[in-house]
Amino acid sequence: MAHPVFVGVDGSPASLAAADWGAREALLRELPLRLVHAWEWPCSSAPPAGEEAARRWSEGVPQEVTDRLRRHYPGLDITADHVIGLPRDVLCQAAKYAEALVIGTVGVGRVAGFLLGSVAMAVVAHAEGPVILVRAPASTEHPVPGEESELPSPDPAAGAASPVVLGLDLGRPCDEVITFAFEAAAVHTAPLVVVHGWNPPPYYVYGLGAALKFGTDLSADKRESVHQALRPWRERYPGVAVTAQVVIGEPARHLLDAAGHAALVVIGRHRLTALPSVPRIGHIAHAVLRHCPTPVAVVPHGQGHARRPPSNGRRPGAQPTCAGP
Template identity: 35%
Template sequence: MAHPVVVGVDGSPAALDAVEIAAREAALRGVGLRLVHAFGWPSRHGPPGGPPWHPAAPGVRELLDGTLGEAERRARAAAPRLELAREVTVGEPVTVLEIESRTAALVVVGGRGPSAFGSRLLGSTAVHLVAHAHCPVLVVRGRPDPAGPVLLAVDGSPAARGAVAFAFTEAALRGAELLALHAYTSRTEHPYAAPADPPFVTYDGNRPREEAEHVLAEALAGHRERHPDVAVRHRAVRGRVRATLVEASSEAQLIVVGARGHGGFTGLLLGSVSQAVLHHAHCPVTVVRHDGP
């Protein structure tokens, strides 16, 4: 059975936007879409006539049917023939989504909103979810250019290998161009503006243009042959990594970045490069985790 696309639903406008994008992603892959709503009521605010935290308590079912019903309508409008499933559960949304990611092809979440699926996503919740999810995570934000390329951030590290494969597949599914971008600096420049930035994103930060081109060629090797229908463009850009990626995202429909998993990735995401992409990218961001050494 094909793994579905999972989307977090909380009734916010951002979550509904995420539902539409998730529906299109599921349709492109030919898989189902799973609408997931996690909730809980503190005991002092629990609904009358039923135990708190219980989805069958009076008033809860109506609320959930309204939230999920609107999400389902948005999904159907985006992909009419899509197979849909609902999941209503009690628990922290980030924990629920992490569990759901174990059997998902992709998890999609909104980047803004009033609840845990929304505004908290750009804080510690985002760090946890993209660090520990068992599949790629797509964070919906910005105003993507539907005619723009799939933007791939290339750094030459093993952590980016899964991102390269994902970006090629995504470009093929969308019928879009793939733009592979690698930022580099001269020996007298520092590629980051903050000490928390991870040094391995461009390795030593002193790579000249020729070596930057070599990094791109190595990263793309083999993938072009597996995806001959994908138009590929690569750019080696002299400049700071995060500013270069954020600027390039303004003309993209999706940006794909790779990251190390577990403890190593947590440190990376707290650095300014990943934070800048999640907070300031002009289009949706997909983080593809790598669990290797």
């Protein structure tokens, strides 16, 4: 059974951008698209028109987005749900059954980065499946009932040559993140850029002893470790061109440098055994989510079991790792 691409919609410009991105992703993956709109009852923030008007508007949001998407993507299988419940809980539940869950975030400027709201933060921190955050221009206006806000016209060639970027950390075993990145590169017919950032020992930094030779050897060892970690996936995806960047320094900075012209950035999040009161996603993931200009996929890994095996069946024998907290 095919797992659909889910998109969380709320009528905002950011969610419309997410819906458009999710529709194109569903087409590329030949999967159905499912829109979900969560409305908390009773509504604690009803507009001046009243709670009944807010309810009618809320019920109309998924259908309006569906109609707009069908005008742009007439061959796409689209369904929509209006669900009463906490948005975080509804979206986390949807992520259990999704190939990926797509949600929108708002830009607030080049220096400040992107606004990762409380719902988005909670979903990224708690979802059991991949969550993709799509950027939209900053906007504080909420569409009023009946207001038209058209989606951007689709461009099938957009991003065709742009790479998928994967953040790789050799310190935590997992395969879910690497599999997701290779599959994304394959369906986008895009190259894959793997970024691994590391820091040499202090005595190398401060130039003690034969540090130069030791540092050169250590860099070579790191490159070889990355090569060996990726070997099973290179064999499974021979059509994906892979470039590995093994660089010294803060991983988040190097990921952001590589993301400038990327179609998608893929990072990991360590899977939690319990829901903490404060969402935690790790400093690398937080920096990338806050400042990366392109869509970011956060894939959970680690404790517990993956939701399902990789879609193409065989599990690789190696135990590589992925960027994350």
